[in-house]
Amino acid sequence: MKLGFSPAEEAFRTEAADWLNTQMAGPFKDIKGITTLTEKAERRKEWEQHLGEHGWGCIGWPKAWGGRDATIAQQVIFAEEYARAGVPGRVNHIGIELAGPTILTFGTEAQKARFLPGIAKGQTIFCQGFSEPGAGSDLASVRTKGRLETIDGVKYWVVNGQKIWTSLAHISDWIFVVTRTEEGSRGPKGLSFLMMDMAQPGIEIRPIQQINGDAEFNETFFTDARCAEDSIIGAPGEGWKIAMGLLAFERGVSTLGQQMAFRNELDEIIAAAKRNGSAADPLIRQRIAKAEIGLRLMRYGALRMLSNRDHSRMDGAALTYKIQWASWRRNLGELAMDVLGQAGEVTGGDGYRWGTLPNLFLYARADTIYGGTNQIQRNLIAERGLGLPREPRGDA
Amino acid sequence: MDFAFTDEQVMIAETARAFFAENATSARTRRAMAADGIDRELWAAFCQDLGFAGVGIAEEFGGAGLGMVEFACIAEAAGTHVAALPLLGLATAARGIAAGGTAAQREKWLSRILSGEAVAANAGKWHVERQGNYLSGSFDFAPHGNIADVFVVSATGGSWLIERDAAGLKIEAPVTMDQTRPLATLHMDRVLGEPLADHLGAVKAMHSGGWICLAAEALGGAQACLDRTVAYAKERIQFGRPIGSFQAYKHRLADMMVEIEQARSAVYWAACAVDETSDEGPLALHAAKSFCADAFFKCAGDMIQLHGGIGFTWEHDAHLYFKRARSIQTLRAPGNWHREEIAKIILGDAA
The missing domain is CATH 2.40.110.10 (Butyryl-CoA Dehydrogenase, subunit A, domain 2)
Known part of the structure; x- marks a missing residue:
């Protein structure tokens, strides 16, 4: 058991950090330090392409598809250095971390050839169509319908329904959609996983303004929207299996990069506390120490998960990660406001736009909801991690 | 990147788990509680049959070598069964003598302590x-x-x-x-x-050993509280259902697991940091001691609550864990003190 990284891994760290810092000091100086996913969207797309051109877009992918076959340790290091350099979040994180790995795992060779190069080059931005107004925590109760139809002698999947909370749909090129393709089916059965081009008249997007004033999320409406017959990943009816496989990718190496962004946020709170004198308050000191402890334990928890060769033993532990970081960050937002005092409740700019810390306070309320609420996380931990009996289901 | 147990560490942990599960039974622990708080037979087997007392003490002093990670594996297993053993004295006093004692003191005492002859x-x-x-x-x-x-x-x-x-x-x-x-x-x-x-050398060794010992015991104890309560949740029926199927119940068990997994990271981070003499050592030790003690106390308290009336009886083992948890919270400085030490590291002194 070791804490750190090997000399070869540290050499890779230096290489990655040098390249990232050079970009942030030069051609992409204007996007350094942005902490929302929505600001300067066009420049962020250019950044995705820049990453792709220089082979840093999807380092964990196979070389054959534009990646570097990077080890898990290298992916962790890149994610850490990415956040440490103040590079803003990836607007194509859904494409790189979810769509790509899903296609690599479940897609045909033709589908790989069709989608992967565009994602690797940063030219195809993906978004995710899972949740619906009636399918939130109960994700399997999807109602959006897909049916195979022949139009002018060609077979298409024709989709009707509505998705919600589609993050970055307004800047995305493609969406993957879980649809009910078996008439009369219920729950996880009869669902299919479709890849759809966003640029078509059958898809309409309406932004959802959030409590922080920003609009990262959208409602996405499908009215006889289409995709080619071979745009289905896996077989018809396998959609749930694929969607669940994809959620497993979400617990991957990106967590370490996320933590480096948290590090930046905590450092900003520490700096603010020193500036305004609240660093002398014993209660604030206790809370900052707790935040520091929580962040460190997140790091070593993630390293434990990623280092472990016996994955079956770590599966239960991995289930605890989401609620852990989400709750930690929500507390961090509250700590930030207590450190800032009333100065944190006003903003100097024009319009309802917030600096990093007040925005953290507001945005963190979403962390404990999206990707499975804290309550759903507790069900998962209890039922899958601890083997407790399942909650009885209603017959809706 | 290799923050995982080696095969040898896994073997030590498994040996320790099996040893305590078989020998540190509730009946034996209770006999020790009614007497002077030590299961002498268990301690003799721990020191002599398994040679565990020397883990974390250099071979030149008669120890078994190895490091605090291996020691933590053993202390965790001891904590799982609230074993009535002077383990903390080993982690502090014996390490203090090894690190700071004179040659004569080491000569006179270490072999006797590590063999279990002297406490x-x-x-x-x-x-x-x-x-x-x-x-x-x-x-x-x-x-x-x-x-x-x-x-x-x-x-x-x-x-x-x-x-x-x-x-x-x-x-x-x-x-x-x-x-x-x-x-x-x-x-x-x-x-x-x-x-x-070497006064300061001894104090440093006693602090790191003591904090890791307590944190690891707390981790083992907290996990035992969860495991025993999960077992109860599956067998106890109320309202026609196992009580573990109710969300109000299972969510508390889930919260226990969230704390315990963090405690596990804390213990082995700190133990590793000490073994590697990492700069993170002080931060990791204060984090591990304060976090694990609180996690254990929460789990032990929840164990009583989630067992209902039976958890409040002398007969049930819940109170052994609850009292051990309370004692670990205070031993070798309470959580607030440790967190203030962390605050000093990251914020500097107050005012």
Whole structure:
């Protein structure tokens, strides 16, 4: 058991950090330090392409598809250095971390050839169509319908329904959609996983303004929207299996990069506390120490998960990660406001736009909801991690 | 990147788990609680049959070598069964002698302590005056001080070895809430202490050993609270269902698991940091001690609540965990103190 990284891994760290810092000091100086996913969207797309051109877009992918076959340790290091350099979040994180790995795992060779190069080059931005107004925590109760139809002698999947909370749909090129393709089916059965081009008249997007004033999320409406017959990943009816496989990718190496962004946020709170004198308050000191402890334990928890060769033993532990970081960050937002005092409740700019810390306070309320609420996380931990009996289901 | 146990570490952990599961039974622990708080037979087997007492002590001093990661694996297993053993004395006093004792002190004491022939203890707060190496006053709350043969005590500017039969030493052994680790106060009237060669080295070793021992015990204890409550949740039926199927119940178990997984990261981060003499050492130790103690207390309290009335009885083991957890929270400084030490590292001194 070791804490750190090997000399070869540290050499890779230096290489990655040098390249990232050079970009942030030069051609992409204007996007350094942005902490929302929505600001300067066009420049962020250019950044995705820049990453792709220089082979840093999807380092964990196979070389054959534009990646570097990077080890898990290298992916962790890149994610850490990415956040440490103040590079803003990836607007194509859904494409790189979810769509790509899903296609690599479940897609045909033709589908790989069709989608992967565009994602690797940063030219195809993906978004995710899972949740619906009636399918939130109960994700399997999807109602959006897909049916195979022949139009002018060609077979298409024709989709009707509505998705919600589609993050970055307004800047995305493609969406993957879980649809009910078996008439009369219920729950996880009869669902299919479709890849759809966003640029078509059958898809309409309406932004959802959030409590922080920003609009990262959208409602996405499908009215006889289409995709080619071979745009289905896996077989018809396998959609749930694929969607669940994809959620497993979400617990991957990106967590370490996320933590480096948290590090930046905590450092900003520490700096603010020193500036305004609240660093002398014993209660604030206790809370900052707790935040520091929580962040460190997140790091070593993630390293434990990623280092472990016996994955079956770590599966239960991995289930605890989401609620852990989400709750930690929500507390961090509250700590930030207590450190800032009333100065944190006003903003100097024009319009309802917030600096990093007040925005953290507001945005963190979403962390404990999206990707499975804290309550759903507790069900998962209890039922899958601890083997407790399942909650009885209603017959809706 | 390799933050995972080696095969050897896994083997040590499995051996320790099997040993305590088989031998540190509730009945035996309760016999020790009713007597002087030590299961002597268990301690002899621990020291002699398994050679575990030497883990974390260098081979040149008669130890088994290995490091604090291996020691933590063992302490975790001991904590799982609230074993009534003077393990903390080993982690503090024995390590203190190894790190800071004179050659003669090491020679005289370490082999006896590691073989289980002698029990060593370290005392907590001091209220003493010293004239040279003569100490007068008291040292509070030495864990297993009631049965220790030798004490390592520290005050400003020095650390000393004091034998149980030293002239002028009176040991007061009050009834202790956690009967698996009785606390004793040492009253001294001009007791001649035998100074250690390296006071600060000894204190540092006793701190790191003590904090890791307590954190690891807490981790094992917390996991046991969860495991036992999960088992109960599956068998106890109310309203026609296993109570573990109710969300109000299972969510508390999930929260316990979230704390425990963090505690596990904390223990092995700290143990690794000490073994590697990493710069993160102090931060990791304070984090591990404070976090794991609180996690254990939460789990032990929840264990009682989630068992209902049976959890409040003397017959059920829940109170052994609850009392051990409370004692770990206070031993070797409470959580607020450790967190303030962390605050000093990241914020500097207050005001």
